[in-house]
Amino acid sequence: MAYEKISYKEYHQRAGLNQSTIKRILDDPNKYALSIDISKKTEAMNFGALCHDLLLSPAELGDKYLFSKFDTLDFRKKECKDERADAEKLGLILVDRVTLDRAKLLLEYNSDILNTFFNKKDGDCELSLFKKLNGRDCKARFDFISNDKKMICDLKIMQSAKKDDFIQSIAKFGYYIQAAFYMQMTGATSFYFVVIEKEPPFMCGVYELDISALDLGRERINNAFDILANISHYQTNCYSYFDKETKQNEVVQMVGLPTWAFYQS
Secondary structure, three states: OEEEOOOHHHHHHOOOEOHHHHHHHHHOHHHHHOOOOOOOOOHHHHHHHHHHHHHHOHHHHHHHEEEOOOOOOOOOOHHHHHHHHHHHHHOOEEEOHHHHHHHHHHHHHOHHHHHHHOOOOOEEEEEEEEEEEOOEEEEEEEEEEEOOOOEEEEEEEEOOOOHHHHHHHHHHHOHHHHHHHHHHHHOOOEEEEEEEEOOOOOOEEEEEOOHHHHHHHHHHHHHHHHHHHOHHHHOOOOOOEEEOOOOEEEOOOOOOOOHHHHHHO
16 A cells, blocks of 8 residues: 655556546446546536645646636637637646636635645645555545544535535435545545535535445445456447346346336326
């Protein structure tokens, strides 16, 4: 097991399965097997990443962002188009002043809670870990991990930080898989999501997954490793059922109706 303090760029270049890759495998094994990545960075994701980097890795801002001289970006104007072209040429994300100020305000509004869960005296931010899991090279990068490596904290910038809404996000975005993977990699006993809304007044919630959610996360991780062990069966553009017993692809799949259809009738 090797913990390393390296830049995100170096971490990204190093080989290994991470939690995002595992979710890609589970979301669509065929497209993963065919080396097709359908994930796209959205404006909302870029804002979340900006808040994250301002708090946890401010020294790396220049490697990721080009900060505009304009309050807002209007790409009908030549000056804004030129800035966008410069950002694209350098492989950077272009950020206007209004967006930067909003991100700084978000962190300021929640400074007390952020200092509690991301205090650099109590642990490390942006620490990377490389180790073997199930015989495969894996890697993880933590927003925060305590000095004793028993507690992990993860920052999420979301549309809503309400408990019920975040529960839906946990399922939709596979955050339970992320938590289970990080805990499996480290042996940590606690994992906290610090969730902050991206619009004023920047409401915040802190959540910990129950044991059933973590158990399901571990089960899904095992599913991903099973898929990798039989990846050749998924290297086809035909969605088919892989029978573990016969080790064959079954092209015809039985389907039914979703539960809501029966309630609707």
